[in-house]
Amino acid sequence: MTIIPDLKYAKSHEWVKEEGGIATVGITDFAQDALGDVVFINLPEAGDEVVAGESFGDVESVKAVSDLVSPVSGIVKAVNEELIDAPEMLNSDPYGAWIIKVEQVTDREELLDADDYEALCAEEG
Amino acid sequence: MSELKRTQLYNAHLAAGATMVDFGGWEMPIQYPSGIVAEHLYTRKCCGIFDVSHMGRLLIEGPERLKFLQHVLTSNAAALTLNKAQYCIIPNENGGAVDDAYLYQFEEDRYLLVVNASNTDKDLAWFEPIVKNYDCKIRNISGETISIAVQGPESGKILAKLAGVEEVTEPARNNLSILDMEGHKVWVARTGYTGEPIGYEIFLKNEDADWIWNRLMELGAKPAGLGARDTLRMEAMLPLYGDEMGIDEEGNEMPIFGLALARFAVSFDECKGDFIGRKALEKQAAAQTAFREKRGTEADLVELPKRVRPIALKDRGVMRHGMEVFYQGEKVGYVTSATMIPYYKTEGEGAEAKLLEETGKRAIGIAFIRSDIPTNAEVEVDVRGKRLKAVIPLKHVANNVPPYVIPVIAQ
Structure with a gap:
């Protein structure tokens, strides 16, 4: 399982990368592995407000549906529309297939660094 | 645990x-x-x-094995010859299903009955008081x-x-x-x-x-x-006990003739005698025929309120077990099994059909809905609070000509 050293991680298995006031959000390798084949994604639209700790969309695998939880509060600047037709990119390249970019970030969930996130994943097995 | x-x-x-x-x-x-x-x-x-x-494998042996099977199964086991198998259902008196099963005759002097894994103990308990009345035995070889x-x-x-x-x-x-x-x-x-x-x-x-x-x-x-x-x-519309047979979401028994394949699994041949559930099943069968011939009445709806049908989502989304189905604004049933299912795009038909490299996926499944809803009916499914458009197609696949299963994409 891959964990990228310079990203931050939410306990709900989203990764976040903050750069120049923009927070890019995706799901982790652990999350995609637990979901199995992702076959559908519901995305917000640019301009929507997202709230830290609350759902901003969902991903569905063959087996089940799972909420996407935002690690930050802010306004959606962009969504990765490629995922609508190719949600399986979340399986094949979880850290490349970003889901949303958030601007005007006002709040953050308690985020873990790579080491702590690795420990969490080990605990959840 | x-x-x-x-x-x-x-x-x-x-x-x-x-x-x-x-x-x-x-x-x-x-x-x-x-x-x-x-x-x-x-x-x-x-x-x-x-x-x-994990499935249950039961051998039925003894002189009265056929007589016993004719009484506890829906199929005509007497029509089964050596080296043949048949699909069957284990019915109860109401015409509901205790389980579904496959009956095999590999050897002259015994039958093999394969039942669902999670129902094996229940089936054995169901058979126990009945098999006592016959000169035969059930041996669990699972x-x-x-x-x-x-x-x-x-x-x-x-x-x-x-x-x-x-x-x-x-x-x-x-x-x-x-x-x-x-x-x-x-x-x-x-x-x-x-x-x-x-x-x-x-x-x-x-x-x-x-x-x-x-x-x-x-x-x-x-x-x-x-x-x-x-x-x-x-995708092939094969029922699963617990989803498409057994007890429904409202706690009612699902009628065996709610399943299209009941026509092949249930025999009313004279030689079967008064098998378990026969009377109820005869009424259900008549109602199913009426609905298939598009002449079902209110009386038929009493005998067979709902049937198991294919359902295909037209809007973007994914259907799941338990989601409600609406027809002309009225709740008519629910989704019993569904997800996003992949398929190979195809070229040609029948024995000439070829699978292409390109794949697609479709949100399809199975629904248990009011029996009089016609094929190709436009329905709606409540997908987590949103009413999405869906259709009741005739089938999801064509699989009568080997070697390939050909997807039938709902329009």
Whole structure:
């Protein structure tokens, strides 16, 4: 399982990368592995407000549906529309297939660094 | 919590990297590292192998075995000849299902009845007070034997290679044979739960488990888990006990003739006599015929309020078990099984059909809805608070011409 050293991680298995006031959000390798084949994604639209700790969309695998939880509060600047037709990119390249970019970030969930996130994943097995 | 049961192939599943889950008290592979989508598609194009050793295998032996089976099953077991199998349902007096099963006659002097894993104990308890009245016995051989479903266009060739024969059974569904494969005795049935026009279920002694599993993989078959088994059977509209038969979401018994295939599973032949549930089933059958002939009345709705039908989502989304279905604004039932199911795009039809490299996926499944809803009806499904458009097609696949299952895409 891959964990990228310079990203931050939410306990709900989203990764976040903050750069120049923009927070890019995706799901982790652990999350995609637990979901199995992702076959559908519901995305917000640019301009929507997202709230830290609350759902901003969902991903569905063959087996089940799972909420996407935002690690930050802010306004959606962009969504990765490629995922609508190719949600399986979340399986094949979880850290490349970003889901949303958030601007005007006002709040953050308690985020873990790579080491702590690795420990969490080990605990959840 | 009681310990989960394991099949003889448990270590083989772990070695293949399977994700194991609790399935009705059994620790079974839900998927292997390639994933459900790849396993589904490989079965449709080549050959998937499924460990189905968890299912109950019961031998019915003794002079009155046929008389007993005629009483407790819906099918006409007297019509079953040596080396043939038939689908059947274990009915209750109300015309509901205790379980569904497959009856095999591999040998003159006994029948093999294969039942659902999670229902095996219930079925045995159901049979116990009945079988006492007949000069025959039920012997549970589940623990001594294994079973593997070998399914897909290449399955016949793979098994033929192992047996050193041209054809492993007569070339049609429900044929059986007992073969020697590289010195191992294998009971072969041309049956399955994937909708594949070419597919087999094989039975072996426990000690042959690792040998057969490895040989099948060496010859090009790939393991597939319960996840793909579920998507394959949904696409082919094959019912699962607990979803499409048994007790519905509202606690009512689901009528056997709610299933389209009840027509083939239930026989009212005179020689079956007054079998369990016969009277109720006769009424249901008449109502099903009326609805199929588009002349169903209010009285038919009383006998057969709902039927099991295919459903295909037209809007973007995914349907799941339990979601409500609406027709002309009125709630008419619910989704019993559904997810996003992959398929190969195809070219040509029938025996000329070819699978292309390109794949698609579609949100389809099975619904239990009011019996008078016509084919091609536009319905709505409540997908987590949103009403999405769906349709009731005639079928999801065409699978009557080997070697391929051809997807029928709802318009």
